[in-house]
Amino acid sequence: MxxxxxxxxxxxxxxxxxxxxxxxxxxxxxxxxxxxxxxxxxxxxxxxxxxxxxxxxxxxxxxxxxxxxxxxxxxxxxxxxxxxxxxxxxxxxxxxxxxxxxxxxxxxxxxxxxxxxxxxxxxxxxxxxxxxxxxxxxxxxxxxxxxxxxxxxxxxxxxxxxxxxxxxxxxxxxxxxxxxxxxxxxxxxxxxxxxxKEENRISRKVLIKKPVFWAIWLAFYINITCGLALISQEKDILHDVLKGLPKYASLDSHAFAIAAAGFIGTVLAVDALFNAAGRMGFSTLSDHTKRRETSYVVIFVMSIAVCLLQVFTHSIQLGLMIPILIMLFLVNAGYGGGFSTLPVLLEQHFGMKSVSTVHGLALSAWAIAGLSGNQLASFVVTHATDTAHRYAALMPILAVLYAVALVSILLVMRKTPARAAVAE
CATH class of the missing domain: 1.20.1250.20 (MFS general substrate transporter like domains)
Structure with a gap:
């Protein structure tokens, strides 16, 4: 109606x-x-x-x-x-x-x-x-x-x-x-x-049999998992890189702790702004594109690019702060944008009548990613062969996972939107 x-x-x-x-x-x-x-x-x-x-x-x-x-x-x-x-x-x-x-x-x-x-x-x-x-x-x-x-x-x-x-x-x-x-x-x-009204609403039993739902679920899950894997290590990454910079390496332990806390606190505050901007920006972008999936394509391409930037420039090994900050800020923006764009993407494929039901079921990906994201990062960092630059081992793995998410969302784009048939 x-x-x-x-x-x-x-x-x-x-x-x-x-x-x-x-x-x-x-x-x-x-x-x-x-x-x-x-x-x-x-x-x-x-x-x-x-x-x-x-x-x-x-x-x-x-x-x-x-x-x-x-x-x-x-x-x-x-x-x-x-x-x-x-x-x-x-x-x-x-x-x-x-x-x-x-x-x-x-x-x-x-x-x-x-x-x-x-x-x-x-x-x-x-x-x-x-x-x-x-x-x-x-x-x-x-x-x-x-x-x-x-x-x-x-x-x-x-x-x-x-x-x-x-x-x-x-x-x-x-x-x-x-x-x-x-x-x-x-x-x-x-x-x-x-x-x-109850009629014409999709049931969860029907929903879980639809491949398009699981393709969206997978893309959403990977975005959260990768985001949490990086965000959970963010403080340690910044801390290790700072220790290698001449400006900070010359400080005694107490002075370094104070300076590092101030710098990392500032970075985390900027992170929050990028996260919020991503939530607003990518969902708004989806209003002005033919397909809602476009926002996710941009998120995944951007995330792959900044992870590969670390792989090819060896930013973490060399202590290059600017590429690292670019990566952290943009991954945070994409992480937030994935959340805000999800409801309208689901509405595009399943209609307004059942959007809370479908959105709720899709958020089960968040539940599982909340358990797996941190653990993935901890496992990779713990088992890295180059212990001096252990966080660098995360980058190629995240790039591959984001590529899988990109393929998944591109497959979703092949599906004709269904919202016209179930408008409310």
């Missing part, structure tokens, strides 16, 4: 989307406090790391299974997201306070992860309905909010930890997120004239 967009789409769609996504996007602030959790609970950092891995896994799996519920009732999904996310975040603080490590896995990983998955899906279709002529731009706005959450919340978290303590930081921000997400729940609504 064609909806009539009477009302204010900014207060009914954009602002609620940002309130929800900027709140739940703080899952990416994990690095701010993971070492502190390990220290306070007397656990190994590698063990504590499972809290984040579980959160991403349950994000993807809850989205995969609860997509139909989001289709039926956006208000219900918004409140479920609020409750699960806030209880999970506050429960993490309680678990730390009582010294219960499994509680971190249960609350941050499982309960908060479910809130993440439902909350991630909730605003997406709504924005596409309100911005029927600029669906890519609309989803880019919301998903950019998710990407920018780390840049916004990280300094706030660090300030709260320094002034009130780690546990109180969780309690205070739980209240802040509860208020923000509740405002999102109150204001989010479908366009006037939208009526949910």
């Amino acid at each position: 064609q909806t009539q967009n009477h009302g204010n789409r900014w207060t009914s769609a954009v602002i609620p989307a940002l309130l929800i996504h900027v709140s739940i996007g703080t899952v990416y602030c994990w690095s701010v406090f993971k070492q502190l959790i390990a220290d306070q609970l007397g656990a190994a950092p590698t063990t504590v790391e499972w809290g984040f891995s579980l959160a991403i896994f349950f994000l993807g799996m809850s989205a995969a299974f609860l997509g139909p519920m989001v289709e039926r009732d956006i208000k219900r999904s918004a409140i479920i997201s609020l409750v699960c996310f806030v209880v999970g975040f506050a429960g993490t603080g309680v678990s730390i306070a009582v010294g219960w490590l499994p509680g971190v896995f249960i609350f941050y990983g499982v309960i908060m992860g479910i809130g993440l998955g439902v909350g991630y899906l909730t605003p997406v279709k709504n924005l596409m309905l309100w911005f029927a002529d600029n669906k890519g731009l609309a989803t880019g706005i919301a998903v950019a909010g998710f990407g920018l959450a780390k840049a916004i919340a990280s300094p706030v978290m660090e300030w709260l930890i320094n002034t009130t303590g780690l546990v109180n930081m969780f309690y205070i921000l739980s209240v802040v997120y509860a208020i923000a997400m509740f405002l999102g729940y109150l204001t989010i609504k479908r366009p006037q004239g939208y009526v949910y």
